[in-house]
Amino acid sequence: MPTHQLPLGLDAALSMAAQSLFQVLETSVQGMMVLDREHRIVWISEGYKRFLPALGFGDEREFVGRRVEEVVPNTLMAQVIETGQPILVDLLTNKAGSFLVSRLPLRNEAGEVIGALGMVLLDHPETTLRPLMQKFAELQQELIETRRQLAAEQVKSRRPKHTIASFIGSSPAALELKRQARRAALTDSTVLLLGETGTGKELLAHAIHAASARAAKPLVSINIAAVPDTLLEAEFFGVAPGAYTGAERKGREGKFKVADGGTLFLDEIGDMPLALQSKLLRVLQEQEFEPLGSNQVTAVDVRVVAATSRDLAAMVASGEFRADLYYRLNVLPLRVPPLRERMADLEALVETLLEDIARRSSMPHKPLSTDALEWLAAQSWPGNIRELRNVLEQASLMSEEAVLTASSFGSRCAAAGELARPALKTLMPPPTPAHAEAMLLRPLPEAIEALEREAIARALRQTAGNRLAAARLLQISRASLYERLARWPELGVAEGLVRNLDTV
Numbered sequence: 453m454p455t456h457q458l459p460l461g462l463d464a465a466l467s468m469a470a471q472s473l474f475q476v477l478e479t480s481v482q483g484m485m486v487l488d489r490e491h492r493i494v495w496i497s498e499g500y501k502r503f504l505p506a507l508g509f510g511d512e513r514e515f516v517g518r519r520v521e522e523v524v525p526n527t528l529m530a531q532v533i534e535t536g537q538p539i540l541v542d543l544l545t546n547k548a549g550s551f552l553v554s555r556l557p558l559r560n561e562a563g564e565v566i567g568a569l570g571m572v573l574l575d576h577p578e579t580t581l582r583p584l585m586q587k588f589a590e591l592q593q594e595l596i597e598t599r600r601q602l603a604a605e606q607v608k609s610r611r612p613k614h615t616i617a618s619f620i621g622s623s624p625a626a627l628e629l630k631r632q633a634r635r636a637a638l639t640d641s642t643v644l645l646l647g648e649t650g651t652g653k654e655l656l657a658h659a660i661h662a663a664s665a666r667a668a669k670p671l672v673s674i675n676i677a678a679v680p681d682t683l684l685e686a687e688f689f690g691v692a693p694g695a696y697t698g699a700e701r702k703g704r705e706g707k708f709k710v711a712d713g714g715t716l717f718l719d720e721i722g723d724m725p726l727a728l729q730s731k732l733l734r735v736l737q738e739q740e741f742e743p744l745g746s747n748q749v750t751a752v753d754v755r756v757v758a759a760t761s762r763d764l765a766a767m768v769a770s771g772e773f774r775a776d777l778y779y780r781l782n783v784l785p786l787r788v789p790p791l792r793e794r795m796a797d798l799e800a801l802v803e804t805l806l807e808d809i810a811r812r813s814s815m816p817h818k819p820l821s822t823d824a825l826e827w828l829a830a831q832s833w834p835g836n837i838r839e840l841r842n843v844l845e846q847a848s849l850m851s852e853e854a855v856l857t858a859s860s861f862g863s864r865c866a867a868a869g870e871l872a873r874p875a876l877k878t879l880m881p882p883p884t885p886a887h888a889e890a891m892l893l894r895p896l897p898e899a900i901e902a903l904e905r906e907a908i909a910r911a912l913r914q915t916a917g918n919r920l921a922a923a924r925l926l927q928i929s930r931a932s933l934y935e936r937l938a939r940w941p942e943l944g945v946a947e948g949l950v951r952n953l954d955t956v
Contacts, residue, residue, distance in 0.1 A: 796921030
């Protein structure tokens, strides 16, 4: 019931009760103060006056009339006035000591906040409430430690998972790519990784960050193709508190802010909508952005590594990609070759993948037989290393044999049929019993020559015609291989095939 509707005499009784309660509180607590709407101290109790020297005041006339935040360090009285919310029990620590305090808003008849009442419930509670204070200190320390561990885990989760050495291969194409990656890591310029899907672009992004001066800072990855267009801006630049209905009250940091000081990997950059490309261009040029729903500019220091399997130059020509953004991204372009262009690395890749498959599946490592490796070398691998891993994992998990053979690849092997190169097949006709017997009856020099021819044919087939890789596999010099190719006319077809492969 509003005060103006109270029966005659009851209003005066309530006023007397309030005054009596105020007097009881004044004598019961260690000290009291009253503030007006502008946070000025208008009154302090006799008990509160004993705290003035510790706060640096010799007389209450120097204290009363001042804004409370100017004279009482760490106070929350102003917050109570502005929010109208009481703080019933709190610990206050400043140069005067530690206090158990209570803060209440004061309202007029209309319910408007006109000031606040502050009470010191207990002076030096660390003495009186030692067990409670000790527990509070322990909980506070646990909170600090938990926050530290969470921060450390977050930093750890943003660390690079691969180095340049993780890019398996010693073929000329692989060695050149690793050389370029090392040089790119020495700069802060934007890197654009170009290559088919499954070639290892994300691994290289991790490797470049790990070899850079930013290695101790976060590596943040975002797959643009996996995020809806309507959420990309928020994902990139973050959201200010209450920017829209359903937004988090504390706001949310975007990937650029999280990557501050480190590297931002933008995978599938070719899938970025045109409307957002101009905003990304501004961030790359100015190193600053505005969170969604905010007018405040945030400066960042971020190195960008982008990747795409699409032809950005063609997209620029067709108007699907901004030319100015393309030029800003294409500062250090690195082409990641497909697997078919570095088949000399196949054996090393297969061995590494099989070891990782065995480790992840907790199953014994299964090596590959020669015919299995030959079958793998005969495939085109449009899905590159990702497809290769998929095939190896299927065969490892589904085959019961200790060694994987060509037949271990099941329907894939049957469907491939006779994919081996005809020129190489002519060098390796299936042996017949008569042929085997003839081999045993040959003079030793002829048998050695036949074995050499067959070994060279196998090496060329296993390396898809790469002469350097075949020489390494045979552990002979490239000059020795050329000499044998020239010496034996029956290998001329293979020599022609090798030359054709070298021009691919």
